[in-house]
Amino acid sequence: MAAFRELGLVPWLVEQARQVGLSRPTPVQAACIPPVLQGRDCLGCAKTGSGKTAAFVLPVLQALSEDPYGIFCLVLTPTRELAYQIAEQFRVLGKPLGLKDCVVVGGLDMVAQALELSRKPHVVIATPGRLADHLRSSNTFSLKKLKFLVLDEADRLLEQECTDFTEDLEVILEAVPARRQTLLFSATLTDTLNELKSLATNQPFFWEASDSEVRTVDELDQRYLLVPETVKDAYLVHLIQTFQDEHEDWSIIVFTKTCKDCQVLNMMLRKFNFPSVALHSMMKQRQRFAALAKFKSSIFRILIATDVAARGLDIPAVQVVINHNTPGLPKIYIHRVGRTARAGRHGIAITMVTQYDIHLVHAIEDEIKLKLQEFSVEERFVLDILTQVYITRRECEIKLEGMDFDEKKEINKRKQMILEGKDPDLEAKRKAELAKIKKKNKQFREKIQQTLEEKKQLQLKKKLQKRIERQNRLHAKEEKQHSLASS
Numbered sequence: 022m023a024a025f026r027e028l029g030l031v032p033w034l035v036e037q038a039r040q041v042g043l044s045r046p047t048p049v050q051a052a053c054i055p056p057v058l059q060g061r062d063c064l065g066c067a068k069t070g071s072g073k074t075a076a077f078v079l080p081v082l083q084a085l086s087e088d089p090y091g092i093f094c095l096v097l098t099p100t101r102e103l104a105y106q107i108a109e110q111f112r113v114l115g116k117p118l119g120l121k122d123c124v125v126v127g128g129l130d131m132v133a134q135a136l137e138l139s140r141k142p143h144v145v146i147a148t149p150g151r152l153a154d155h156l157r158s159s160n161t162f163s164l165k166k167l168k169f170l171v172l173d174e175a176d177r178l179l180e181q182e183c184t185d186f187t188e189d190l191e192v193i194l195e196a197v198p199a200r201r202q203t204l205l206f207s208a209t210l211t212d213t214l215n216e217l218k219s220l221a222t223n224q225p226f227f228w229e230a231s232d233s234e235v236r237t238v239d240e241l242d243q244r245y246l247l248v249p250e251t252v253k254d255a256y257l258v259h260l261i262q263t264f265q266d267e268h269e270d271w272s273i274i275v276f277t278k279t280c281k282d283c284q285v286l287n288m289m290l291r292k293f294n295f296p297s298v299a300l301h302s303m304m305k306q307r308q309r310f311a312a313l314a315k316f317k318s319s320i321f322r323i324l325i326a327t328d329v330a331a332r333g334l335d336i337p338a339v340q341v342v343i344n345h346n347t348p349g350l351p352k353i354y355i356h357r358v359g360r361t362a363r364a365g366r367h368g369i370a371i372t373m374v375t376q377y378d379i380h381l382v383h384a385i386e387d388e389i390k391l392k393l394q395e396f397s398v399e400e401r402f403v404l405d406i407l408t409q410v411y412i413t414r415r416e417c418e419i420k421l422e423g424m425d426f427d428e429k430k431e432i433n434k435r436k437q438m439i440l441e442g443k444d445p446d447l448e449a450k451r452k453a454e455l456a457k458i459k460k461k462n463k464q465f466r467e468k469i470q471q472t473l474e475e476k477k478q479l480q481l482k483k484k485l486q487k488r489i490e491r492q493n494r495l496h497a498k499e500e501k502q503h504s505l506a507s508s
């Protein structure tokens with residue numbers, strides 16, 4: 022493998038990379054840095070933890086050092102935590118340049134961000150929603166001269182999942198110049214490749230690791246644990262207890278399906294005295310950062326998180342990922358389990374699978390081109406704690422209900438609507454009207470059903486009546502014949 026110097030990077034940058042532990046380029050860096058330095062657009066698809074961030078940070082810094090101005094580069098990323106992580110890489114590698122960066126993410130003061138943007142930072146790292154808000158509401162900064170547009174986790178930015186970035190991306194793409202270098206990276210680019218190619222048209226260079234068919238890293242031990250839905254939590258407690266007992270230095274991420282699950286599980290694990298913190302989108306941004314900081318510094322060794330932590334987060338100490346639910350999409354599975362076994366380290370991922378999720382496991386196995394192995398557990402230990410875990414979870418659920426978690430969710434939904442430019446009251450009215458129409462339709466259907474039923478009953482009654490009359494007539498005839506015969 023070529024050294025960084027041979028890829029065309031200048032000596033000060035090679036030295037800076039070496040100082041932060043990047044001595045030899047990883048394959049994605051070796052493949053992508055030279056064409057980016059030559060001015061070409063780049064689509065880089067490489068496994069989780071393979072060093073994609075430095076594959077764009079290093080050439081951007083080199084280009085910046087040759088012609089420094091602000092705003093030179095815009096990096097878009099789907100989550101706030103990831104934005105800060107990328108900013109940190111720019112900061113450490115760009116230190117000799119006196120790099121000025123600005124992180125623009127939701128949940129934090131917009132005025133302070135606007136002020137920072139107006140000071141022309143060299144690099145802006147943003148989540149699309151908040152940056153688009155700034156572009157819509159202020160003219161104190163311009164992206165018209167930028168040289169680089171980077172989309173990290175590019176496929177996620179184009180997907181229309183629960184957080185749909187398309188409208189915000191449109192606003193941003195209108196604000197950046199057509200003449201630019203576009204760099205797109207992710208571990209899962211393939212199914213959005215055509216859309217991505219329309220963004221990168223400047224002699225685009227596509228690179229995908231070809232070392233093996235398997236989509237996850239070799240150092241990752243991937244297991245499944247077949248469990249009945251109702252006793253998942255007891256298995257979880259048992260797994261965590263086992264790792265705690267058997268390892269000195271351990272960190273675990275547990276992924277959950279919903280924010281509420283995440284919150285309840287964290288409360289429950291705390292009751293069992295496990296050092297855990299939660300991370301989900303219903304927490305205030307400052308709490309989110311604080312939770313992540315505590316986990317990163319190993320003050321808390323367990324992170325219970327929703328998919329907000331599934332992509333990009335780079336925490337080397339994570340040895341175990343537990344999927345408390347089987348991810349519905351193989352792509353989400355790939356990113357979740359990729360939080361461990363990073364940069365050549367070993368890790369294990371255990372996915373809890375109920376009888377209803379087996380098809381999901383098959384879809385995951387088809388996608389990653391690997392069969393998951395069963396993780397065996399001594400069930401008698403789980404049985405011992407079953408009741409206690411069940412009661413503790415129930416207590417936590419009751420406590421959470423008392424904290425109006427669902428109500429807060431409703432308030433957050435309203436806030437989100439306002440941010441999306443929708444009027445929550447109007448939306449509620451629309452919903453109520455829709456419900457009214459649905460109710461009316463239902464009533465109408467029920468009425469028709471009832472009328473049909475009544476008609477049927479009437480016909481039946483008539484039939485019965487006729488039958489009785491016929492029987493009566495027969496009976497009378499018989500009696501008449503009988504009396505005639507006896508007289």
Ligand SMILES: Nc1ncnc2c1ncn2[C@@H]1O[C@H](COP(=O)(O)OP(=O)(O)OP(=O)(O)O)[C@@H](O)[C@H]1O
Nearest residue numbers: 043045046047069070071072073074208333335364
């Ligand atoms: N050349 C290198 N030598 C040694 N370590 C490296 C090198 N490049 C990157 N790393 C380290 O590898 C880890 C993973 O890198 P990075 O976060 O960029 O991965 P990624 O490919 O973006 O992963 P994901 O798909 O999960 O976002 C980081 O801790 C980083 O410091």
